[in-house]
Amino acid sequence: MSAVDDAALSPSALTPAQARERFRGGVVRPTAGWAAGCAQANLLAVPRDWAFEVLLFAQRNPKPCPVLGVLDAGETAGPLLPGGDIRTDVPQYVVYEHGREVARPVDATAYWRDDLVTFLLGCSFTFEDALMAEGIRVAHIDQGVNVPMYRTSRRCEPVGRLSGPLVVSMRPVPADRGADAVRITSRYPAVHGAPVHVGDPAGLGIADLAAPDYGDAVRIAPGEIPVFWACGVTPQAAVVESRPPFAISHAPGHMLVTDARDSSYQVP
Incomplete structure (x- = not known):
């Protein structure tokens, strides 16, 4: 497919890689309906010394916090976004310091820290x-x-x-x-x-x-x-209430479009 043809595709017809490329290029919009048939994920990245509490919080509250994947400290890609970069491939991020929102960048690279553990959580989209x-x-x-x-x-x-x-x-x-x-x-x-x-x-x-x-x-x-x-x-509401020193999340509704298929999360 040519670049012109690719640019003409509707959001629902994009592959996950094409969707993430759009977001790296600066497209900022909610992701409902993008890359039809592919799962989307919430994002929360916290310092390593908060990671166990986030993981246990998710285990104790699986309905709102179903864990699809975890990127260890220093990792910026994984099976859900092969060849991608978690710092750039979400349409918009929220940066928190002590529970207070301090920025909404479209590229989180400048805010990223090597000690951040990233949680990817299931999304109802x-x-x-x-x-x-x-x-x-x-x-x-x-x-x-x-x-x-x-x-x-x-x-x-x-x-x-x-x-x-x-x-x-x-x-x-x-x-x-x-x-x-x-x-x-x-x-x-x-x-x-x-x-x-x-x-x-x-x-x-x-x-x-x-x-x-x-x-x-x-x-x-x-x-x-x-x-x-x-x-x-x-988890973002928990960050605001609990005030960890630092955290990065997706902006609500602006999800990570993953390579996983919706059907892979369907049970009989």
Whole structure:
């Protein structure tokens, strides 16, 4: 394929390597719908002396923090992004110092440290193709915005210095398809799996669906109900609360597009 043909491809038609090349080139946008059929991942990089607590936090809170891979200190590539570079291949990053956001670079190379251990966590974008294949529309893709995400009143199980609230993503689903949404996504436990809540957002301590903590609000059509999935932004909320000296994450909704296939995370 020529470079001209490659440039004309829609985001969904790109290979993961082509998507990551776009992001290295400066494209900044949410990744829902990119590289159809390929899994996406959340990113959290922390100093080595915090890595065990992050790993144990993920083990104790597997719904929001399913681990797909770990890059050891000094590693910047791995099986999920062969030939790639974790410092450049995400559309946008967030840099934290003592829990405070200090930068949102599109290239994290200048901020990277050799002692950073990088966790790649499952992302619910991975099961969206499966929802759409069974006729359940995905509002943020249809509306061209980032997925809405909310901090909840539910607490994650803490580990040592690390604690924080559960964060959820929300997708409106026709009321008569709610059970289908649960069935479809329950087959993807490595990327958050079945919803954690269906219906009244107050049950999660969410006061206003029109005011997400991360991402963008979406229109909810008549006859649709909000459905909430555990979200990989949960570790970022824990970083803000727990204040490690340094951390780097993806910007919410701006994921690592991996070479893994969605189907590889599907169970019977």
